[in-house]
Amino acid sequence: MNGFDELVRCATVGLGTRPLTADGLEPEVRSALAEDSATTTDLALDAAAAYAVAHRARIGSSPRARPLGLPPATREVLPPHLETRVRRLFGDQARRKLFHETLSMVGAQGWTLPPDLLLRVLNSLPTPDRAHVIMDDRARALFDTDRPGLDIPKSGRALWDEGTPWQRVDYLGQVRRDDPTAAWTLLADGTWLGEESKIRSLMLKKMSVGLGPDDEPHLEALLDDEDAHVRWVAAELLSSIKGSRTVRQAEELLKTHLEVSAGPPDPPVIDGTPIEPTDELIRDGYDWEHGFGTPMPVTRLQLAVSRVPSRRLAGLIGLSTTELASAHVLLEGADISEAFQDALKRSAHKFHDAELAEALLRARPEPSELLDVLGAGRREQLILELFDTPTLARFRGRFWPRPLSRAMLHRVAEATAWSSTQRMGLELFELCWVMAQDTPAELIPEALSLLEAVPVAPKQNTRGIEQALSHLRGRQELTRIIDEETT
Amino acid sequence: MSTPAIERWTTERIDAQAPDAQTTRAGLKLAVPDRWPGLGVSEALLWGLCQGSGKKPYQVCVDLSGPAYKCSCPSRKFPCKHAVALLHLWSQGEVEPAEPADFAEEWRRRRADRATKAAAKTSRSERSAEQRADAEARAARREQRITDGLADLDRWLGDQLHEGLARAGTHRRDELRDMAARMVDAQAPGMATRLTALADVSDATPGWPAAVVEGFGMMRLLTRAWQRRAELPEDVAATVRSHLGVPVHVEDVLAGPGIEDTWAVLGMRDSKEGRVVARRVWLLGRRTGRWALQLSFAANHVALPADLFPGQQVEASTHPYPGRGQLRCALSSQREPQPLSWQPQPVGTAAARVAWRDAVALDPWTENHPVLVAGRLAVDDSGSYALSDDDGALPLVGGLVGLRRLALAAGRDDLVAFGELSTEGLRPLSVLDGGRVRSL
Known part of the structure; x- marks a missing residue:
């Protein structure tokens, strides 16, 4: 024990109980003591002074420090003129949407925020990745590594071996993107079987990237997994592999169980017979109840439809796509047209089949996710052609091709005005935001005029309109400043 | 276009004028021309009328050379959010040169009268x-x-x-x-x-x-x-x-010999000490290589002096306060601060340790000592940040947020940091890149 430790021990216990003597102190300390340190208390206080000064003269060291190793910054801080605006927006809770849009605009210019503001912004977000648009590699790396030592960020294989379940999921996805075969090798260690059902399903879903014939044996084996979710994901993935046994089986089922009983020039009618479950079909998931309240024969037929590539459906059944979309479907005499169309919709969505999606929309024009399958141009044309203003109001914030073209802007404005006159508050609010956020910079003046012209009744709540106007004006100002700074 | 003689202030410098973060935020929010029916600047006099909740707009004046502030609003904060907002508008180029409004001219005249009287009083203040x-x-x-x-x-x-x-x-x-x-x-x-x-x-x-x-x-x-x-x-x-804590009259300090130099402002730190906020502004003499500390105190809700800001240099005489190892000084013959264009020579981590040891030898109670040190950002096994070079590693103190700021502001791991040494390590206050000082 050194002299200081002894001093601290005596002071803690009490000099009355454990007196301190100069003999236990280092010679350097003894020589620094005052000559009149007569009592043990004086001796202790003077020794404390000597030790304190000696300790204060030294700065603690970090003997095992290693380089932080962050990449250099690549983004310039945004220009001062813009910085003030961004700071003001950040401080204004009511304009948070405009602030987030501003971040995108700033990020698109290759700028970042001053460190203090960036840190405050990051602090206000649930996760740092929400601000990635304005962060360069250095900032991103800093937030991954800012607690090294305490929580050394795992990387590479260590993420799989030692990471959290979610880190393992992410890592598997990363490996799958880089090398599909390596992902199966990773799973072959069997450790993923110990994860809970939800995590195992998520891991398997990561295999949806780059699916091919080589994946079929692995997925076939998982059809015997003990967990129904895993079996379901495996079957779904198999149905996405061109020419897989699952696909061939579904095609065979449709050929066997669906028959066109009437057709052009008459409206097409498809007659169906029930699919009887066999051991093979049960293994492949045809006994699972996927639609609540839907009879199992209908469910099995829907499942078979969903597992056939949508572009092959019409040929298999013997109709054109347009006829298929509008066909009347019977199962043992019962009308199951709606359920059949639902299956077609899901199939069109799953296989991104724009032709089938358009045919279904024309057969029954209603706002649905089928619009998402269409390219922006086609979607716009269909919106102009098929939907009246009250239906467009039901679009609310969905389905509009973004950014809005001039034609779409006017349609949104019409729907907005109609919602206002009908006092449809939610629709009005969301449509205003579509105009505020999705109007391209060059159409902002026009959007402002259209919004200002929206009819408003006395005492009507116009908050949505006012916020949208404020948002558009803010965007206009920011666009002007960015243009000035970049030209 | 605004006053050509005075360079526009940065946001950081304006923020440094505000007495608290609330005023900073409120001032920024108010800095929109729509709220100001009247604005103008004439040399160092800045004024504006700010529409508040009442009928009559608030009359706001700022003397940029002081700086000094005046506002007719009832706020007890000083400067108030209106004055801070006016500074923002001016710095954004939203204030055009104009003849001073009557209320602004009146305020300028009264200030000039008071200054004249104070000067006369000082000249008569020989004690009996x-x-x-x-x-x-x-x-x-x-x-x-x-x-x-x-x-x-x-x-x-x-x-x-x-x-x-x-x-x-x-x-x-x-x-x-x-x-x-x-x-x-x-x-x-x-x-x-x-x-x-x-x-x-x-x-x-x-x-x-x-x-x-x-x-x-x-x-x-x-x-x-x-x-x-x-x-x-x-x-x-x-x-x-x-x-x-035995007080020393600044007049007595100023009566002592001064050190004339061009003083580079390298760092600033505010700290709360009870109900008082202390501001430390660190200066380095370009010719003499001497360190000096301008230390000011203010009560809550009152702004600290912010005439000097990191990244500036100022021609002035510094008069050291009495005491061995004391760096605190009072300034006299101070000219208008200019942007700094000088990269002082940093030391390594070993020299920084020696500087601290020497500072403690001169003044055992000293709490900190300025240093300009070059090194590479590093981290040790405990997760603490450090600045390292071939001679070792200097622990960095200041909390995670402060160290993140350092890493971001520097833009790279090899950096030159100005900061305060203490027995715990280096508290970085700014990073220097070429002649540019980035305050943290």
Whole structure:
């Protein structure tokens, strides 16, 4: 024990109980003591002074420090003129949407925020990745590594071996993107079987990237997994592999169980017979109840439809796509047209089949996710052609091709005005935001005029309109400043 | 277009004027021309009318050369959000040159009159023999009170060690605070600050017995030095007085010799000390290579002086406060600050350690010492950041947010940082890149 430790021990216990003597102190300390340190208390206080000064003269060291190793910054801080605006927006809770849009605009210019503001912004977000648009590699790396030592960020294989379940999921996805075969090798260690059902399903879903014939044996084996979710994901993935046994089986089922009983020039009618479950079909998931309240024969037929590539459906059944979309479907005499169309919709969505999606929309024009399958141009044309203003109001914030073209802007404005006159508050609010956020910079003046012209009744709540106007004006100002700074 | 003679202030400099973060935010929010029916700038005089909730707009004036502020709003904060907003508008180029409004001209005239009267008063302020005798008597009374107070403290410290630190337990905090209050009564506020800081060390603090023993040791040393001040060299005795909090009149400091130089402003730090906020502005003489510290205090809701800001340089004379190792100074003959265009030579980590050791040798109670140090950002096994070079690693202090700022502001791991050394390590206050100073 050194002299200081002894001093601290005596002071803690009490000099009355454990007196301190100069003999236990280092010679350097003894020589620094005052000559009149007569009592043990004086001796202790003077020794404390000597030790304190000696300790204060030294700065603690970090003997095992290693380089932080962050990449250099690549983004310039945004220009001062813009910085003030961004700071003001950040401080204004009511304009948070405009602030987030501003971040995108700033990020698109290759700028970042001053460190203090960036840190405050990051602090206000649930996760740092929400601000990635304005962060360069250095900032991103800093937030991954800012607690090294305490929580050394795992990387590479260590993420799989030692990471959290979610880190393992992410890592598997990363490996799958880089090398599909390596992902199966990773799973072959069997450790993923110990994860809970939800995590195992998520891991398997990561295999949806780059699916091919080589994946079929692995997925076939998982059809015997003990967990129904895993079996379901495996079957779904198999149905996405061109020419897989699952696909061939579904095609065979449709050929066997669906028959066109009437057709052009008459409206097409498809007659169906029930699919009887066999051991093979049960293994492949045809006994699972996927639609609540839907009879199992209908469910099995829907499942078979969903597992056939949508572009092959019409040929298999013997109709054109347009006829298929509008066909009347019977199962043992019962009308199951709606359920059949639902299956077609899901199939069109799953296989991104724009032709089938358009045919279904024309057969029954209603706002649905089928619009998402269409390219922006086609979607716009269909919106102009098929939907009246009250239906467009039901679009609310969905389905509009973004950014809005001039034609779409006017349609949104019409729907907005109609919602206002009908006092449809939610629709009005969301449509205003579509105009505020999705109007391209060059159409902002026009959007402002259209919004200002929206009819408003006395005492009507116009908050949505006012916020949208404020948002558009803010965007206009920011666009002007960015243009000035970049030209 | 605005006043050509005065360079527009940065957002950071404007923020430094505000008395608190709330005023900073509110000022920024108000900085939209729509809210200002009248705005103008004439040389260093900036004015505006800000529409508040009432009928009559607030009349706001700023003298950029001071800076000084005036607003007709009822806020007790100084400067208020309106003045901060006006500065933002001016810095954004939203204020056009114009003839001063009547209220602004009136305010300028009154300020000029007051300045004239104050100058005249200063020139007549030679103290009479009677006044000098009174001052000496007051000083003697104060010295006696300090002597008595420190004797009480010394006995109390001894009692604590005799009884044992473990005995006091949770009461130690209250006892330390009581003793701090007695030191305030004894006109030794510097000692009171030490006691208050030590009260924050609880039994839950790792290594608390050693920290308390060292704290007691430093107070004992200060007490001993005071008791023997007559035997000490005058500059050491002045150091002791300064750490006890014996005031020094700035007029007396300015009466001493000044050091003329171009002073680079390298860093600034605000810290809250009870109800008072202290601002440290660190300066480095370009010709002399000397460090100087401008230290100011302000009560809550009142802005600190912000005429000097990191990234500037100013022609001035610095007059050091008395004391060995003292860097605090008062400025005179100060010209208008200019943007800094100079990269001073940094030292390495080994030299930084030596600089700290030497600073403690000159003034054992010193809390920090300025340094400009080059190194590479590093991290140790405990997760703490450091600045490293071939000679070792200097721990970085200042919390995670401060260190993130450093890493972002530097833009790369190899950097030159200005900061304050202490026994814990380096507290970075700014990074230097070429001639540019980025305040943290």
